Every structure is written in structure tokens, then in C-alpha cells.
Amino acid sequence: xxxxxxxxxxxxxxxxxxxxxxxxxxxxxxxxxxxxxxxxxxxxxxxxxxxxxxxxxxxxxxxxxxxxxxxxxxxxxxxxxxxxxxxxxxxxxxxxxxxxxxxxxxxxxxxxxxxxxxxxxxxxxxxxxxxxxxxxxxxxxxxxxxxxxxxxxxxxxxxxxxxxxxxxxxxxxxxxxxxxxxxxxxxxxxxxxxxxxxxxxxxxxxxxxxxxxxxxxxxxxxxxxxxxxxxxxxxxxxxxxxxxxxxxxxxxxxxxxxxxxxxxxxxxxxxxxxxxxxxxxxxxxxxxxxxxxxxxxxxxxxxxxxxxxxxxxxxxxxxxxxxxxxxxxxxxxxxxxxxxxxxxxxxxxxxxxxxxxxxxxxxxxxxxxxxxxxxxxxxxxxxxx
Amino acid sequence: xxxxxxxxxxxxxxxxxxxxxxxxxxxxxxxxxxxxxxxxxxxxxxxxxxxxxxxxxxxxxxxxxxxxxxxxxxxxxxxxxxxxxxxxxxxxxxxxxxxxxxxxxxxxxxxxxxxxxxxxxxxxxxxxxxxxxxxxxxxxxxxxxxxxxxxxxxxxxxxxxxxxxxxxxxxxxxxxxxxxxxxxxxxxxxxxxxxxxxxxxxxxxxxxxxxxxxxxxxxxxxxxxxxxxxxxxxxxxxxxxxxxxxxxxxxxxxxxxxxxxxxxxxxxxxxxxxxxxxxxxxxxxxxxxxxxxxxxxxxxxxxxxxxxxxxxxxxxxxxxxxxxxxxxxxxxxxxxxxxxxxxxxxxxxxxxxxxxxxxxxxxxxxxxxxxxxxxxxxxxxxxxx
Numbered sequence: 184x185x186x187x188x189x190x191x192x193x194x195x196x197x198x199x200x201x202x203x204x205x206x207x208x209x210x211x212x213x214x215x216x217x218x219x220x221x222x223x224x225x226x227x228x229x230x231x232x233x234x235x236x237x238x239x240x241x242x243x244x245x246x247x248x249x250x251x252x253x254x255x256x257x258x259x260x261x262x263x264x265x266x267x268x269x270x271x272x273x274x275x276x277x278x279x280x281x282x283x284x285x286x287x288x289x290x291x292x293x294x295x296x297x298x299x300x301x302x303x304x305x306x307x308x309x310x311x312x313x314x315x316x317x318x319x320x321x322x323x324x325x326x327x328x329x330x331x332x333x334x335x336x337x338x339x340x341x342x343x344x345x346x347x348x349x350x351x352x353x354x355x356x357x358x359x360x361x362x363x364x365x366x367x368x369x370x371x372x373x374x375x376x377x378x379x380x381x382x383x384x385x386x387x388x389x390x391x392x393x394x395x396x397x398x399x400x401x402x403x404x405x406x407x408x409x410x411x412x413x414x415x416x417x418x419x420x421x422x423x424x425x426x427x428x429x430x431x432x433x434x435x436x437x438x439x440x441x442x443x444x445x446x447x448x449x450x451x452x453x454x455x456x457x458x459x460x461x462x463x464x465x466x467x468x469x470x471x472x473x474x475x476x477x478x479x480x481x482x483x484x485x486x487x488x489x490x491x492x493x494x495x496x497x498x499x500x501x502x503x504x505x506x507x508x509x510x511x512x513x514x515x516x517x518x519x520x521x522x523x524x525x526x527x528x529x530x531x532x533x534x535x536x537x538x539x540x541x542x543x544x545x546x547x548x549x550x551x552x553x554x555x556x557x558x559x560x561x562x563x564x565x566x567x568x
Numbered sequence: 569x570x571x572x573x574x575x576x577x578x579x580x581x582x583x584x585x586x587x588x589x590x591x592x593x594x595x596x597x598x599x600x601x602x603x604x605x606x607x608x609x610x611x612x613x614x615x616x617x618x619x620x621x622x623x624x625x626x627x628x629x630x631x632x633x634x635x636x637x638x639x640x641x642x643x644x645x646x647x648x649x650x651x652x653x654x655x656x657x658x659x660x661x662x663x664x665x666x667x668x669x670x671x672x673x674x675x676x677x678x679x680x681x682x683x684x685x686x687x688x689x690x691x692x693x694x695x696x697x698x699x700x701x702x703x704x705x706x707x708x709x710x711x712x713x714x715x716x717x718x719x720x721x722x723x724x725x726x727x728x729x730x731x732x733x734x735x736x737x738x739x740x741x742x743x744x745x746x747x748x749x750x751x752x753x754x755x756x757x758x759x760x761x762x763x764x765x766x767x768x769x770x771x772x773x774x775x776x777x778x779x780x781x782x783x784x785x786x787x788x789x790x791x792x793x794x795x796x797x798x799x800x801x802x803x804x805x806x807x808x809x810x811x812x813x814x815x816x817x818x819x820x821x822x823x824x825x826x827x828x829x830x831x832x833x834x835x836x837x838x839x840x841x842x843x844x845x846x847x848x849x850x851x852x853x854x855x856x857x858x859x860x861x862x863x864x865x866x867x868x869x870x871x872x873x874x875x876x877x878x879x880x881x882x883x884x885x886x887x888x889x890x891x892x893x894x895x896x897x898x899x900x901x902x903x904x905x906x907x908x909x910x911x912x913x914x915x916x917x918x919x920x921x922x923x924x925x926x927x928x929x930x931x932x933x934x935x936x937x938x939x940x941x942x943x944x945x946x947x948x949x950x951x952x953x
Contacts, residue, residue: 205647205670205950238893260894262590280894281851283862283909285590307852311908331852338895339852339860370892466666467692467716467724475724477668481924482948486870486891506871507755508623508921509645509665510723523696524668536893539866539925542947555950562927563867565590565940 193496193528196460199550201526206464207482209537210528211440211544211556215458216245219439220252222454226420227433234258234277234409236436237268239535241560242544245439246271258409258434259560262289266568267560269297277329277409278304279366279434281311281339287318292568294324303327305366307341309350312360319359327363328354329409332394334387336371343394348401355403364407364429367391373414377451384411384418392424405429413437417451442534443494444487459534459544461493463511465525472518476527479509483529484536493529578881578913581845584935586911591849592867594922595913596825596929596941600843601630604824605637607839611805612818619643619662619794621821622653624920626945627929630824631656643794643819644945647674651953652945654682662714662794663689664751664819666696666724672703677953679709688712690751692726694735697745704744712748713739714794717779719772721756728779733786740788749792749814752776758799762836769796769803777809790814798822802836827919828879829872844919844929846878848896850910857903861912864894868914869921878914 196210227233234256235249246268249257256275257268268276282290282304294302306312306328319326330351333340341347354362372383391408398405409432411419416435424431437445438452440459445452463478483492485506495501498517505512515521531537538544539561546554581595612618619641620634631653634642641660642653653661667675667689679687691697691713704711715736718725726732739747757768776793783790794817796804801820809816822830823837825844830837848863868877870891880886883902890897900906916922923929924946931939 202669205674205948206668208948208950280862281908283591283849283851284587284911289590307854308908314909333854337854337858338890338892338897339854341854464668466668469692469718469722469724469726473722477665480869480871481921484865484870485921486865486893505723507723508924512723523666523693524699526669536866536870539893543950545950563590563593565593565928565930 244556264560305331307331329366443530478511487532629941647949649945690716692716828915863896872917
């Protein structure tokens, strides 16, 4: 990203009257979100193939935009996100996360409170599936369950093989659980090269499709595969397995809002635009060449390495030299031009955990702040619905 | 911290019935918080010398405990924290953070809404102080202002010298601002060696005290110095400057709850106990020797380096090998003993940003969850009070 594109980005994102907002805050641009949703639909080849993850934004108002764009399928990680989706009227919600302890009962509560929504969930462990079956059976509830495959990330999921067949058989024969296909997330794939990502997806899908054929041959139903995150979204979108009677659903998350790292790394998704920008102010000029802004790591996620948590739209040569809870210390040749109180704009390196640090998103249209959207699913669910 | 002390810690922290709580969650132990407050009062030598920072807990119920312990002075960073303190009935609130943009007007709103509370604020920049004076003068309001000294951290603050004298003179002569002393935070000091911390404090205080004498000689009032964070709390507590007519106030934050890194690094504060513990569950066993728990970096802060964000009370040999938004991947020789759904307990490496990831603290007395305290000041203030 060069200086020219940054200065045109500054024109896109800056507020006409920044004095209306306290800082730090997170600005979102509905026109750019709408454009990203259209680009996602275009890449997916239609709404029936798209199941975006809500973890990136956790915001009902953005779910409404997804629904208005014709998106009916959604993916989430937490029960708080699932609750938000159901409240917003989502028809089909995949909770791509194992349910443990009291979450199983809360999941039944959720289903019973929102009977119009189809919920599904993932499992990767037989004893966990047996407990889920027991819980749902006790409550006379039923749910679709996807088998979570380990495609090489080794974070969750079960590798194709006899144990995976045994677990899928259990789901298929269970009273309360219904085998609904496979969940194939590949967070290990973040190669900037499109060709390398394509090769990685082709390689990981070989054992997965062999496993699908084995399940089909054994008489089990495998109606759908939910595949990939944002980096491999366009790759899975072009992946062909037309000989198999199943649908591939794509579950990107980050590209709804996008962020600096994704824009930098995945230039094959150049149609996706940054739709969220951090606004911050200079709060101190502690020494020559240095300014401190109010963008601490309670306002921009520190999950990325220190020194690489933001990308300032201006000045071009900003270096992050210190980060604490409420302070980000910067060095720049432009420090002398800056005064305490001046406003700066920065793209977050990673938007998803950054959104979760804010209670509200400040909504900008044509340079004006026109609304403030609560980040509804920021809070976890601790008790019944 | 050895295996024996960890297993006794496990007995201290574990719940009798963990199935009542969903995970991830943050448990707090009021008896240990009360004990830490007493230890802080003992180290400080009395409540009149103690001004704890609320950024660590952001929780009204813990402010109530501080008030009950006789603590009347408080320090905070955000207007949200200041609002929470005023609502809880705090008598004296220092906002140790520069006010910029619309925050200046919000600060006046806050003062006018809570006339019973004495608020003060820090400045380190003359033009910022002039704007603050203008804002308060326009609204016919007044506020005590501390000069923020740069003691060597180079994050905020002004170094002792002619510009600092000029700024203190401005505060002293201003209509609406009242010079109230110096704020001396030394976040650069985190030497585990007590002797090294003492030497560092002695060195940084030389120019500060020279500056104080210069101000006093020029006829300015310097009623108080607010000094240090948690690492140098016991050092400043013993710091002597009895020849000067001023009070030293101590402003530790972290030790109200404490965390793994502080307990490990500052053994001269062995009277402080860990009063907050993360509870998590195994959600997957993706391969031999490995378990994944639901303690992602949306539930424990990733500001510490990857691999060093938690300390598990059991198993002793846990290694963090992967961390994403809702997953923490662990390797341990005890993986075979663990099942999906099993509960584990971990100390956060850094409690302050971890608290800010939770909407509630789960309150444990004698092994039972007896309450759920909202983390009130987790949200920022975006508009008027």
C-alpha cells in the first residue's frame, strides 16, 4: 500500500467534524460494508453458497444488512453470537464450536426460544457427542450436527479415518442429533500467494473428499460441507467436486469489515474494502520525533506482534514503539506537525478482536457520524435465555 | 512458583460445582481482594497515602470494597472509570490522562453532575492546558490539575526544566485550573530486583525533587506527588522526602487483583495474593499430547507474548502452542488424562486488559459462585453524562 493510496484512503475515511466524537473509537462505513457483502456474494456465486461468520462484527445492525443482501445462512462461535443472530431473524445459524458443560443446556434453551431458526452445531469427539445426545434427548430437543474435520490446523476437529467414521455413524444413528455434513476450517492457510493457497486447499480436500465418499458408500447422508475462512474463501468458491451430491458453503468472516493485514496479504480479494477504521487523538508529545495517541491495547487488539497492530493512514512513516492499555507511542518524522488533540486515523491490523474491545461502532455516511451501533454479541452468555 | 504451591492454589480457587458456570469466565475472590486491600494499606502506611488505580478491575463492587476499607482517593484513566467512581461515591478522583477534543466538555459535565466528588486531571502540554482553561472558563467550572512528569518512560509527561516550570506557572495563575502537584508514573520500572527498583526510583526522583524545590522557591504550591504503579509501590511507600512540605500518594493498580506475572516478578510483595482466576474447559483433543480449551484471546488478553498469556494451576507442564479468538491450544503430558468438558483453572499473565474482555466477574466465596459483578467501566463514554 503506497503513500498515494493511503492519502486517497484518508479522504475516504476522515470525518467532516471529528470534534463530535471522543476517542479512541471505531468507525464503520455502511456503504463499504454493503459493497463487501455484494463482493462476497459475487465471489461465492450466490447467497445459497455463503455462510459468513459473525465473529468479526458481533453487531445486529450488520446482520440486518446481511439479511437485506439476501444472506440466510450464518456461522458463529459463541452462544452470545447465536442469540444475536436469532434475535435479528437469521433463518440458519451454525455454531461452529463444541458445546461443553452448561452450554449444552443453554443451547437447548436457545432452540426452544427461537423455533423459527434452524440451529446446527459442530462436534469432534464421541463422548462429547454422547453427552450432547443425552442432553437433547432428556429435553426432547433435536439438532443438526456437523462433524468438525481437522484439515491440518490441529486446533479442533477430527482427522478423516475410522474414529471419524464411528463418530459420523453415531450422529447418523442418534435420536436427537442429525448428521448434517462436515465443517472444514483451515486456519493454517494464510499464504499470500493465491497459487500456494490453491495447492494447500487441493491437498487438504483430498482426504476430506475420500472420507465423504466413504461415508456416502456406507449409506450416510452428507448434505453439506462448510469450508474455509476469509483467506481461502475465493479458493473454495472455485473448488469443484461436482461428482458429489453435496453443497459447499463458504464461511469467511473478516472480509465483511476487512482490515490492514487481510488487505495487504490477500490481493486476490482486491474487491474487498476496509470498512472499519480507528479514530484516535494525539494526547502527548513526550519528546522530539514522538507522539502518543489514545489507542491503547484496550482499544486495538494486541494479538498481533508489538509494533504491528495498526496502519496509520497518515503520517506514512509512523512506527509503533510502545503500547500499553490506554497509550500507543509513535515515532514519525511528522511529529513536529502534530499537536495534542489532533485526530489520526488507523486501520487495525486485525479487526475481529478489535471490534470486541468496543461497546459501539460509530457509523459514518458521507463523512458524518449518523448513528452508533451496539456490538451486541460482545458479551458472553453466562445463564439462561 | 513450584508444583506444590500450584496444587495448594488449585485447592484455594477451584469451585465445588463448576457445572453452574459457562466458560470462559473470570472468577474473583472477595476475601482475597479484601486481604490485598489491607496489605496495600499496610504497605502504604495508611489510607491517606493510597490512591489505587481502578483500571485493573473497572468494577463498582470492588470500589465499594475499597471505600469500606477506608480508601478515599482513587486514580483512573478513562472518563468511564471516573463516572463509575463518582457513581460509587468516591470522594476524590484523579483522572491521570490528558483530556482532548470533546472529552474536555464531558469532563465539565461530569464535575457538574457529581459536585460532591473532587475531580482532578493531568496535563503535560501548554496548549492543551490553555484549551482546558478556556473550556472550563467558558463553562464557569474549576478543576485541580496535576502536572504529568516524564520520569523516563517517554510515554506522556514533561521532563523537569524550563518548559515544565512555564506550564506549572500557567496552572498556578489560571482562573479555572488549580495547580495541584505532580503526577510521577514510572512504567519503565519493572525490575524484579527490589534493590534495582529502589535505585531506579532514587535516580528518577532526584530531578523531580529538584524541580519541586524550584517551584516552591518560586512561590508555587505543590501540595502532592502521585507516584508509581504496582512494581514501585513498596519502593515509593518507603521513599523519604520529609524536608519537603508535600504528601506522597501511591497509585498501584494491578495488586488489587494481582496476576501471574506480578506474583512471579515482585516477590517483595508476597503479601499480595492472586484474587482473580480464569476458568476454562477442554473443548477438543485434536491430537496426542494436545488439548484445546475455550480461553481464546477474546477472553484472556494477548498483550503478553504468544506462549506466555496464562499460567495453568494444573497440569504443571502446560505449554501454550496456539492462540486464536476463541481457542487456546495446549500441549501437556497429561493430555490423556483430560476429557472434552473438563474444567481447568489459569492465572492470567496480565489481569488488567483481561478484565476488560469480560462483561462480568463471577464472584466466589468458599468455593461457591455467589454473585456476578458487572465490569461497569468496561465501556467507554461516547457522549454526555
